[in-house]
Amino acid sequence: MVPALDSWQFWAVLSAVFAALTAIFAKVGLENVNSDFATLIRTVVILLVLGAIVAATGQAQALGSISGRTYAFLVLSGLATGASWLCYFRALKLGNAAQVAPVDKLSVVLVAVFGAVFLGERLGPANWLGVALIAVGAVLVAQRM
Known part of the structure; x- marks a missing residue:
């Protein structure tokens, strides 16, 4: 393969x-x-x-x-x-699709949190920074155009 x-x-x-x-x-x-x-x-x-x-x-x-x-x-x-x-x-x-999709992608943030809380997955500081940036980015993109 x-x-x-x-x-x-x-x-x-x-x-x-x-x-x-x-x-x-x-x-x-x-x-x-x-x-x-x-x-x-x-x-x-x-x-x-x-x-x-x-x-x-x-x-x-x-x-x-x-x-x-x-x-x-x-x-x-x-x-x-x-x-x-x-x-x-x-x-x-x-x-608008350009606003809805980023908010939907907050699921990435929730998966990181749920993975840590419920599955015992470990993320390092750089990973959590990335998760925070995704959250902030989604909010900024979703702002009224």
Whole structure:
């Protein structure tokens, strides 16, 4: 496999690119549709694409091979994702993409805090400075244009 494909950094950058495109495409796509219905359409597309990927790559697993704890946390993650998407699309419908997206990215700050508090992850002073700068940057970008 190509070394970049095994790198979390490569996939994280791609995630950021696609998240940016999501905001732009969604803002245009929300022009004449209710934000909740738009989220449903997006979710159906994601379901179909992921189903095709799992089927094409043979990554399906027997449902019984997954623990109850894993199911519980995946369901909670799915509920949080759904709530996030509904809120994000509603915010995009009402606001500017250039302001909504940075506020949404405050999730980076919350992940750092939650990771430290709930998962015992350790961040050094330089990491916490970066987290603080992300928070300040998001607030500054979200200011009224």
